[in-house]
Amino acid sequence: MTYERFEDLPVWKDSARLYEDVEALLEESALHASRGFRDQLDRATLSISNNIAEGFERGTTNELLAFLYIARGSAGEVRSMLTIKLRSARDAELKRRISNLVSLAESCSRQLRAWADHLQNCEIKGQRHLTEKTRRLADQKRRANEFQGKLTEIVRKSRKSQI
Secondary structure, eight states: OOOSSGGGOHHHHHHHHHHHHHHHHHTOTTSOOOHHHHHHHHHHHHHHHHHHHHHHHSSSHHHHHHHHHHHHHHHHHHHHHHHHHHHHOOOHHHHHHHHHHHHHHHHHHHHHHHHHHHHHTOSOOOGGGOOHHHHHHHHHHHHHHHHHHHHHHHHHHHHHHHO
16 A cells, blocks of 8 residues: 555554653653653654654655664654553553553554565665656556466466366
């Protein structure tokens, strides 16, 4: 699937939700944390969605990859900070909320890794590198793969009917 706007990306939506939920957590009086901890958690969480957006708006795959890895690093930082707070939390409801945030940060990290892996194996190196020829070649490859899939299905059905 091709996305036209970073706001439509599932991983951006999840990272934005993570930020909103962390922001709400930081307002909790039950969360005993220093001002520095709160500030760093706030900045690290916001960094995930911002780096996804900035990378998406860049013109090459390599630039996008660099920002995806930065976003993934921020997701790891958020997980680390939340896990530290989870270890010291006493309130059951607070523990549940923090645990859910850790899970969401892990999900963002997995999505970013999968996207980066896909991009590393992609032949098109970004919008700046697209020409009419590369667009045409990419379309030909897509059509060839679809045709190959149809042929494979026909052969499978043919073999099945011979049995």
